[in-house]
Each structure stands twice: as C-alpha cells, then as structure tokens.
Amino acid sequence: MKVLVPVKRVVDANVKVRVNADNSNVDTANLKMAINPFCEIAVEEAVRLKEAGIVTEIVVATIGPKAAQEQLRTAMALGADRGIHVETDEALAPLSIAKLLNAIQAQEQAQLILLGKQSIDGDNNQTGQMLAALAGMPQATFASEVKVEGDTVVVTREIDGGLQTLKMPLPAIITTDLRLNEPRYAKLPNIMKAKRKPLETITVDSLGVELKQHQNVLKVTPPAQRKAGVMVASVEELVEKLKNEAKVI
Template structure:
C-alpha cells in the first residue's frame, strides 16, 4: 500500500504573525517557517501505518517555493520515503491545490491520501474535501483514530456532537485532527539520511493545472486589542453592568 501525504510550509506556530504596513497580507520577511502542525500529524500517522506493516511506501508532496524542500526534508527525516515538490512562488488557493494533488494522485496511485484537516495560515479547511470530490473517493475528515484492515479504513471522526465512526472503502481521502497522534522528533541520523532521499521537483504547468487566483484579498488587518476588564464587588453589580452597560442580558 502507498500513502500520499501532502504537507504545507507555513509560519511557525510559535511566531507572532505581523501584518504588512500596506495591509496587503502577512509579513513573511525573516520569519521562521515550519511544517503545518496538522500535516505533521498526517506524516506521523502514515509512518505508524508503515511500522504496523499496513503501508509499504510514503510519498510526501508540497506545493510552494523552493524553500519548501526544507519541509519535505523534515517529513523525510521523520520516516517518509520520497518527496515531490511542485514549485511555484505564487499563492495557491485550496481549489488549485486540490487539482494539483489530484494530478499527483493520478500519477502515484496511492490507496490513501492522508493530509491535515487545515493549514494554520489560511484556516481554509477545504483542500481534503475538494480533493475527495475531484477524485470521487470516499472521505473521512477530522480523524482522531484510523484503522486499516481488509481493504477498508475505519475512521473515528470528531464532530460537534462527539465522535462518529465510519467505514471507508479504499482508496480514500483522510484528513487528520489534533488528537490523532503526537508527532515524533526527527533524530540526527534520520536527518542525515533524509538528505540522500530523492525529491522530484515539478511545476504546475507539468500537470496542466491553472493556479490563477480566483479570490481577491481586499485588506488584512490585526484584530483589535482587547480592553482591560474591571472588577465588581458583588453579583448584583455584575448583573447590573451586564444588563445596563454591556446589554447582553
């Protein structure tokens, strides 16, 4: 079994995001970048499936600038077998990402496409669902548990009402939630080995996919600063302020 794992290069989650002075987007100059946390979870789950003998090969794919090779090398150091970089300096929207991933899936023919449910930069939460629709494959989103047996995937999903367990016929698209696993750290020997693992670089035009933007960003601004709270002496005073000043009751 082959598993395809898309990974995205994003601003590191420990970094405070800054807006450009002209409010056209997020300032990425001299900012630490890393693998999207949900993508890390997807890579870890694929490696665990390989360690169980379920999968034989893990292919990671990333869409982005040349620096995205670093993200692929991280996945290779964790335990993936080879990488594919679809190199572009343009901002690629979820639909275009899904179309590119469909083209890669058609070439690689994996039994499972395992990807993070969303990226922490745009929080779109669309690519997995769009990819499943384009492939006409069953999908299990927001997975907190994945079991593979007898050509089927049993996925426990996190939904508003609790947990939902579904059975999917393979091939299938599965998107990962936070509680699926705890990603491992890459060891130094594996980091050295990852430098020798192959990364195939391609361009969107190689797949005949149009990545032109369909959306226009009007303005990006920071959220307003929260005002300081106040202390009240009694419950009666709290109720009075909520009713007469805040108008929430």
C-alpha cells in the same frame, strides 16, 4: 500500500505574525517557518502505519516556493520515503491546490491520502474535501482514529454531537484532527538520512493543470486590540454591569 501525504509550509505556530506596512499580506521576513501542525499529524499517522507493517511507502508532497523543500526534508526526517515539490511562488486557493494534488495522485496511485484538516494560516478546511470530489474517492474528515483493515479503512471522526465511525473502501482520503496522535521529534541521524532521500521538483505546467484566479486579497489587517477587563467585588455588581453597561442581559 502507498500513502500520499500533502504538507504545507506555514509560519511556525509559536511565532507572532505581523502585517505588512501596506496591509497587503502577512510579513514573513525572518520568521521561522514549519510544517503545518495538522499536516505533521498526518505524516506521523502515515509513519505509524508503516511501522505497523501496513504501509510500504510514504510519499510527501508540497506546493509552494523553493524554500518549501525544507518542510519536505523535515517530513522525510520523520519517516517519509520521498518527496514531490510543485514549485510555484503564487499563493494558490484551496481549489487550485486540490487540482494539483489530484494530478499528483493520478501519477502516484496511492491507496491512502492523509491530509491535515486545515492549515493554520488560511484555516479554510477545504482542500481535502475538494480533492476527494475531484478524485472521486471516499473521504473521512476530522479523524481522531484510523484503522486499516484489508481493503478498507475504519475512521473515527469528531463531530459536533460526539464521535462518528465510518468504514470506507480503499483508496480513500482522510483529514486528520488534533487528537489523532502526537507527532514525534526528528532525530539527528534521521535528519542526516533525509538529505539523501529522493526529492522530485516539478512545475505546475508539467502536471497539465490549468489554474484560475479564484479569489483576490483586498486587505490584510491584524485583529482589533481587546479592551482590558474589569474586576468586580460581587455577583450583584457583575449583574449590574452586564445589564446596564454591556447590555447583554
């Protein structure tokens, strides 16, 4: 079985981001970049399936600037077999990314596609669902458990009311949630081996996909500063402030 795992290059989750002086975008100069944490969970799940003897090949793909190859190499150090890089400097909307991934899937014919449920920069939570619609494949989002049983996959997914279990025929698309697994750290020997694994660089045009501008960023601003809290001496004082100052009760 072949698994396709799309990954995204984002600012490291532990880094505090800044906004450009002209409020046009986030300032990424000299910031540490990393694989999107949800994508890393998807890579880990694919590697575990391979270790269990279910998966034979893991292909990671990313869409972004040349520097995004660093994240592909990281994914290969974690256990992926080869990488595909669609090189572009444009900031693409989820629909455009889904169209490019659909073109990659048409070439790769993977039996399972594992994606992070969302990226920590855009937080759109759209790409996996759009890809499933374009590819005509069954989907299970917010997966907290994945079991492959022959030609089917059983997915436990997190919903507002608790847990839901779905059984789908392969090929299928799954988006991963936080509780699915805990990603491993790449070991130095595997990092060295990843440098020799195949990495194919292609262009948007080579995939035969026509992209359109779906959205325009008008302005980027940091969140408003929160006001300092107030200490109260008693429940009565708290109720009085909620009633007369905050006016929430």
